[in-house]
Amino acid sequence: MIYTNEMTLIVPIDQLETAKRVSRTLDPDVGGFNAFERRCTKDGVEYAIYSTPVTASFASNAALLLALPDELATIVVNDYATRWPDLPVPTMEELTALCEVIECYVDSQPEGYEPVVMESAL
Secondary structure, three states: OOOOEEEEEEEEHHHHHHHHHHHHHHOOOOOHHHOOOEEEEEOOEEEEEEEEEEOHHHHHHHHHHOOOHHHHHHHHHHHHHHHOOOOOOOOHHHHHHHHHHOEEEEOOOOOOOEEEOOOOOO
16 A cells, blocks of 8 residues: 555544544554544644544545544444454444544644643553
């Protein structure tokens, strides 16, 4: 695969768990759930942020999927049934709520967000 694009996803902290569960599906290997480790704030609200290199096809498809909860649900449910059968599947209500607030940027940087310095887990 040739990664020609950069995709950045931003979600409010209250949507973090659902975003990570969806990311598990969109990631072709097993690292998706570990996404969204950076934090930022905007207008006093805390957000989780994830940036990753992606193929052009993935960038356009992911951005579209994140705007269509019904389509996203089909993909998520099928992937969980195949790869993650023992894990809870995000509900339609959770996916709809996520799609309403997630921000997706392809080859551009979001503006107005301030990075949050995370405390070390040491």
